Structures are given as C-alpha cells and as structure tokens.
Amino acid sequence: MSSPTAVATGPPEKNKRRPKWREALARIAARFWYGRNVYLTAIGYLFLLIFFWMTAAFLDSGSATSVWYPPGDGHLFGINARGQDVFHASLAAGTKSISAALLAAFFGVGLSILSGWGIALSRRSAPSFVWLRRISRYGGFCPALIFVLIISAGWGAGFWKLVFLFSLVVLVFTLSRISDWFEELEDRGGTIAAEILGLTRSQTIRANYISFVAKRGIALACTLIPGLILGEIALSFVGFGLGPTSWGGLLAEGMRVLFEAPWLTIYPGFIITATLLTLSLLGWMARKSMNGDIPPRMF
Amino acid sequence: MIRFLVQRFLIALIRLAVVLGILGLVTEIAIGLKGGDEPMRHVWQWFSAKSFPPDFVPRLMASLRVLLICWTVVMILGLGIGIFRARLRQAKSLEIVWLPFVALTWAPAFWLIGLVALWLMERWGHPGFADGQAPIGGAETQAVNQWWHAMILGIILAAGAIGWQFRTCTTGIRDSAKQGFVRASYMRGHRRSIIFYDHVLKNSMDALTGIVDRGLPATLGMLAVSEWAFRYPGLGQFMIESARNALPDQIFIGAAIFSTIAILMSMIAEWIYGGLDRRVRTS
Numbered sequence: 001m002s003s004p005t006a007v008a009t010g011p012p013e014k015n016k017r018r019p020k021w022r023e024a025l026a027r028i029a030a031r032f033w034y035g036r037n038v039y040l041t042a043i044g045y046l047f048l049l050i051f052f053w054m055t056a057a058f059l060d061s062g063s064a065t066s067v068w069y070p071p072g073d074g075h076l077f078g079i080n081a082r083g084q085d086v087f088h089a090s091l092a093a094g095t096k097s098i099s100a101a102l103l104a105a106f107f108g109v110g111l112s113i114l115s116g117w118g119i120a121l122s123r124r125s126a127p128s129f130v131w132l133r134r135i136s137r138y139g140g141f142c143p144a145l146i147f148v149l150i151i152s153a154g155w156g157a158g159f160w161k162l163v164f165l166f167s168l169v170v171l172v173f174t175l176s177r178i179s180d181w182f183e184e185l186e187d188r189g190g191t192i193a194a195e196i197l198g199l200t201r202s203q204t205i206r207a208n209y210i211s212f213v214a215k216r217g218i219a220l221a222c223t224l225i226p227g228l229i230l231g232e233i234a235l236s237f238v239g240f241g242l243g244p245t246s247w248g249g250l251l252a253e254g255m256r257v258l259f260e261a262p263w264l265t266i267y268p269g270f271i272i273t274a275t276l277l278t279l280s281l282l283g284w285m286a287r288k289s290m291n292g293d294i295p296p297r298m299f
Numbered sequence: 300m301i302r303f304l305v306q307r308f309l310i311a312l313i314r315l316a317v318v319l320g321i322l323g324l325v326t327e328i329a330i331g332l333k334g335g336d337e338p339m340r341h342v343w344q345w346f347s348a349k350s351f352p353p354d355f356v357p358r359l360m361a362s363l364r365v366l367l368i369c370w371t372v373v374m375i376l377g378l379g380i381g382i383f384r385a386r387l388r389q390a391k392s393l394e395i396v397w398l399p400f401v402a403l404t405w406a407p408a409f410w411l412i413g414l415v416a417l418w419l420m421e422r423w424g425h426p427g428f429a430d431g432q433a434p435i436g437g438a439e440t441q442a443v444n445q446w447w448h449a450m451i452l453g454i455i456l457a458a459g460a461i462g463w464q465f466r467t468c469t470t471g472i473r474d475s476a477k478q479g480f481v482r483a484s485y486m487r488g489h490r491r492s493i494i495f496y497d498h499v500l501k502n503s504m505d506a507l508t509g510i511v512d513r514g515l516p517a518t519l520g521m522l523a524v525s526e527w528a529f530r531y532p533g534l535g536q537f538m539i540e541s542a543r544n545a546l547p548d549q550i551f552i553g554a555a556i557f558s559t560i561a562i563l564m565s566m567i568a569e570w571i572y573g574g575l576d577r578r579v580r581t582s
Contacts, residue, residue: 134317135321138317138318139321141314141318141561142318142321142322142558142561143557145521146550147322147325149538149539149550150322150554153546153550154328154330154545230405231520237528238527238542239542239543251407251413259417265410265417266414266417269407269413277401277405
C-alpha cells in the first residue's frame with residue numbers, strides 16, 4: 001500500500017520576494033480598482049465636456065440668411081436663421097451653459113468650504129457665527145432665480161457676471177450644509193486625539209477635516225451643476241444670462257417662430273433635457289463614489 | 300400643542316423678517332448698480348398701498364391659482380409615488396417606471412409650454428397661449444378660461460416638480476427602513492406590510508411632511524419664467540417684465556410675496572409634522 005500523503009520529489013521552493021516592479025504594478029492596479037467609480041465618473045465628465053467643446057470649436061459659422069430650413073437630407077434637425085445646423089448649434093450653445101454652471105458650482109462650493117473652515121476655526125472663541133448659518137438656511141426660502149433676476153435687472157448680463165452671481169447663490173445655499181459637515185467631525189476620534197496631542201485648531205482641521213470635506217464638496221458641486229444649468233437657461237430665455245447663442249437664447253429664438261419653424265424649439269429642448277439628465281446621473285454617480293469607501297490616499 | 304403652533308408661527312415671522320431683509324438688501328444693491336437718473340422706488344417706499352401696481356391683486360390671484368393646482372398635483376402624486384416606490388424598494392426593475400418623471404424634472408418648463416402650445420394649435424387651431432382665446436368657451440366664460448390656462452401651466456410645472464418630490468420622499472422612507480427596529484421586526488416574523496405601514500412610515504414623518512414645502516422655492520422661480528413664456532397675466536410675468544425693463548425695484552414686491560408663500564408652506568409643514576409626531580412637539 002502506498003502512503004496517503006504525496007512526497008515532493010523536486011528541489012524545495014525558495015521563499016523569495018516578488019520583484020519590485022510587480023509589487024508596484026499590483027499597487028497601481030489595486031488603487032485603480034478601489035477608485036474605479038471615481039475614475040469612471042471623471043471619464044464620463046471628461047467625455048461629455050470634450051464632446052461639447054469639440055462641437056463648439058468646429059461649428060460652422062453659417063451665413064446670415066434669416067431663412068430657416070426644415071429637417072431634411074443632410075440636416076436631420078433643420079437649419080436655423082443663422083444658416084447653422086440646429087444639432088450643431090445646440091451642442092455649441094451648450095458649451096457656454098455648461099462652462100458657466102461648472103465654474104459657478106466649483107467656485108461657490110469652494111467659497112463655502114473656505115467660509116465653513118473659517119467658522120470651524122473660530123467656533124471655540126466666537127460662537128456668534130451661528131447667525132451666518134441661520135441666514136444661509138433662511139436664504140433658501142427665496143427663489144434663487146429671483147435673487148439673480150433682481151441683480152441682473154440692475155447690473156445687466158454677461159458670462160462672468162452670471163458666474164459670480166451663481167457662485168454667490170451656491171455659497172448662500174450650501175454654507176449651512178458645509179458647516180454641518182465640519183460640526184459632524186467635531187466629535188470624531190481623530191479630532192479628540194488631535195486635541196489631546198496638543199495640536200492647534202488649524203492643524204487639527206487640516207489633518208482631519210479637509211480630505212473629508214473636499215470629497216463631499218466635489219460631490220456636492222457635481223450634483224448642483226444640472227440645476228445651475230437649468231437656472232442659466234431660464235435666465236437666458238428671458239433675456240439675461242449668456243445671450244442669444246446659449247441654450248436659453250436658442251429656445252427664446254425658437255419660441256418667437258414657434259408655429260412657423262417648430263424644429264427650432266423642439267430639438268434644442270430634447271438635447272437640453274438629455275444633457276441635463278446625463279449630468280444628473282453623473283452627479284449621482286459622483287456623490288455615490290465620493291461618499292463611498294475609497295482610499296484616502298487618492299486625495 | 301397650542302404652544303408648539305405659536306412657537307412655529309413666531310419662528311416663521313423671524314424667517315420672514317430675515318428673508319425680507321436679504322431681499323431688500325439685494326434690491327438696494329441692484330438699484331445702486333443700475334445707477335442713472337431714472338427715479339427708483341426704494342424698498343421702504345413699498346410699504347404704502349399707493350406703491351402697488353393697479354392690477355396687483357388680480358395678478359396675485361392668477362399666480363395663486365396656478366400654484367394651487369400645481370402643488371396639489373405635486374403633493375398627491377409625489378407622496379403617492381414616493382410611498383409606493385419605497386414599499387417596492389426591493390423590485391429594482393420597477394425603477395424604469397419612474398424614469399419619465401425623473402426626465403421631466405430636467406425638461407425646462409417653458410419648453411414644455413411651447414410643446415403644449417404646438418399641440419393645441421394642431422388639435423384646436425388656437426395657439427393656446429394665455430393671451431389668446433381658450434379652446435373651451437369664449438369671452439363669456441372668462442372664469443372657465445382663467446382656470447383652463449392656470450391648469451395648463453400648473454400641470455406643466457407639476458410635471459417637473461414631481462420627480463424631485465417623490466425622490467426626496469422615497470429617500471427619507473428608505474433611510475427609516477434601515478433602522479435596527481425594522482430588522483428586529485423581520486426577525487420576529489412580523490408581516491412586511493405591517494412593518495412598513497405601521498412603523499416605517501410613522502418614523503419617516505420628516506420626509507413625508509417635507510413634501511409640503513421642500514422644492515417649493517425652485518418651483519416658484521420656474522413659475523415666474525413659465526408665466527412669462529405662456530403670456531399668463533400673473534405676478535411672475537410682472538416680475539420678468541420689470542427685469543427686462545431694468546426696474547429692479549419692481550421685482551422686490553413679487554419676490555417678497557413668493558418668499559412669504561414659501562415660508563407659510565414651511566410653517567404648515569412643521570405644524571403637520573408636530574401634529575402627527577408627538578416627539579417633535581414635546582422636544
């Protein structure tokens with residue numbers, strides 16, 4: 001009878017370390033795998049932005065004929081009064097709206113984080129900052145669009161003016177929430193440990209808070225973008241905002257000749273809705289991936 | 300209970316004062332930015348009856364009519380779909396049923412108005428805008444026409460707002476359903492429907508009563524632009540016309556009314572919340 005256990009006949013295997021390049025590759029692969037949702041979301045945004053910006057760069061300036069043509073061969077969405085294909089013109093107009101909303105969302109949330117940081121820094125010495133958060137909370141009762149409309153009525157329209165005003169709106173509407181995030185971190189173990197170790201308030205905030213708040217802030221800005229674009233479209237539609245070559249401007253132009261050339265209203269509207277829905281889904285993905293369990297070293 | 304109601308009323312008054320202060324400041328800044336020799340009405344000059352435009356009350360009533368229709372539809376459908384979606388949260392394939400509502404959230408209301416006007420033109424041969432003749436009745440049935448136009452505008456606005464409201468409602472209920480007592484009830488063998496309707500819903504009153512006021516300011520903003528697009532003689536149209544004529548002082552009063560409506564609705568939501576949940580009013 002043979003023995004139940006097999007006996008190794010070859011030379012014994014050496015307990016050697018894997019090559020460094022393989023370890024480095026494995027580390028990179030693991031990092032990509034853990035952050036796959038973040039990378040996918042970022043690729044989605046990049047793809048969308050490059051698509052819109054490329055379309056705007058190659059838009060045919062057309063010939064101002066003041067005559068529009070219905071959808072037909074070669075121009076499935078018709079031609080507008082500037083002699084441009086409606087599909088291309090709609091995408092090019094979207095570039096302005098998306099850029100303005102993107103800038104306003106990130107500027108606004110950035111300002112909010114800085115203000116929240118300031119409030120968190122002085123919380124122990126000056127609790128009177130609570131009134132600022134309350135004002136921010138109460139500011140939400142007035143329609144943001146009306147706020148911007150009042151200022152625009154006096155100040156006029158323009159790209160940077162709109163970005164500035166929308167950033168202020170974002171600041172007012174998010175300051176309270178971002179201050180709550182800072183407050184949420186007050187009772188965490190890291191903060192208490194930092195205090196026991198004798199770190200200053202500023203050092204504690206830098207060490208414990210910023211990574212957490214920045215992640216959430218980016219996600220918040222991403223979710224605000226579609227709403228800001230909708231606000232910009234509404235403003236441009238009534239004659240403010242980014243002028244006639246933006247999405248709102250195109251819709252206003254189309255509404256003026258609604259019964260004569262309905263394709264000038266119908267198709268841009270569909271493109272706007274589809275883009276906003278995509279951005280909304282991307283924002284949702286961003287929020288999900290940023291709040292998820294991702295390695296802190298990524299930030 | 301009375302103490303709770305009075306307390307929330309006083310808080311609403313403070314909120315109103317703060318919001319009016321912010322609005323007044325913003326208006327004065329806008330007047331300052333405009334400059335020029337044109338005489339402007341300052342915020343404090345609005346507090347006399349002579350300052351109001353002559354057609355102010357009919358415009359306010361017209362806007363309230365739209366808001367009544369819109370918000371009734373939003374509350375009924377938002378609450379209904381929100382609860383239904385939360386109850387069927389395990390059926391992931393059903394999510395596609397709600398997708399049209401989510402898509403409508405991102406469709407500009409004034410664009411939908413254009414589509415409805417086109418459809419009315421095709422169907423009845425009338426442009427369908429509020430300044431034209433309504434397809435039902437004639438000049439003699441003016442009241443019916445007013446409600447007809449308000450209904451078109453209200454339902455279009457509601458279509459956009461429902462998507463927001465039912466998602467907020469569902470998220471709140473789902474958060475409640477994750478609590479420990481729900482799992483314990485399952486483990487003890489209680490029926491799913493009893494756990495959901497008797498316990499989870501009662502513990503998510505914040506989300507359910509939030510239907511009354513959350514999202515209202517955004518809808519009010521869109522109402523102003525939609526009124527202008529639909530040529531509907533409401534307060535929103537008045538504000539947009541004032542902005543187009545570079546008269547920031549004229550917008551103040553409309554904005555103040557819209558903010559007051561939002562604050563009132565918020566107070567009503569808090570009253571309902573406190574009335575339904577003893578823990579809130581006694582805390």
